Amino acid sequence: MSFKDQSWEKRFGAMGDEAEGHFEQYATETLKLGFVRYGLDRPPIQMHRLPKHLCYTPDYLMSGCMVEVQGVGRDQQVKVKHDKLNSLRWWNDFQRPGFDGVCFYVWDSHKKRECMFHLSVFDKLLGQGKGQLDAFAEGKPYMYWAADDVFAEAA
Numbered sequence: 001m002s003f004k005d006q007s008w009e010k011r012f013g014a015m016g017d018e019a020e021g022h023f024e025q026y027a028t029e030t031l032k033l034g035f036v037r038y039g040l041d042r043p044p045i046q047m048h049r050l051p052k053h054l055c056y057t058p059d060y061l062m063s064g065c066m067v068e069v070q071g072v073g074r075d076q077q078v079k080v081k082h083d084k085l086n087s088l089r090w091w092n093d094f095q096r097p098g099f100d101g102v103c104f105y106v107w108d109s110h111k112k113r114e115c116m117f118h119l120s121v122f123d124k125l126l127g128q129g130k131g132q133l134d135a136f137a138e139g140k141p142y143m144y145w146a147a148d149d150v151f152a153e154a155a
Helices: 008-014 017-031 082-092 120-127 147-154
Strands: 066-072 077-081 102-108 113-118 132-135 141-146
Touching (some): 017 066, 066 077, 077 082, 102 147, 120 147
Parallel strands (some): 066 102
Antiparallel strands (some): 077 141, 102 113
């Protein structure tokens, strides 16, 4: 069974940790920039009661942007829930000179590659007819893009 088809509870227990560790190494060793943990990391509260913008606060804050970390596995699809994508667009409105809003860091555990890019790359790919709609097992809709398309556009 693929990761996306597993129950929310199984996905919740495993998601994010590996990709976030790679981001922290990437920020420190490649970018040589500082970061702080910013978003909520499996908090012991009822997230469904919070406004979506708070639930989907970007994972990290850096001097020049907020960073959402995403992992990619064997299926080679970069998946972003609709609610998350809309909330990240809201956070992206905080752009100003010297602060680029929301960026994504993607770690591909299958091909052992990484990239970092601005949120607008997803919209650019959608404009090119790339990107599809699907839903997780519990019914939450998400958009997905082929990892190769995302990595190529981010280069």
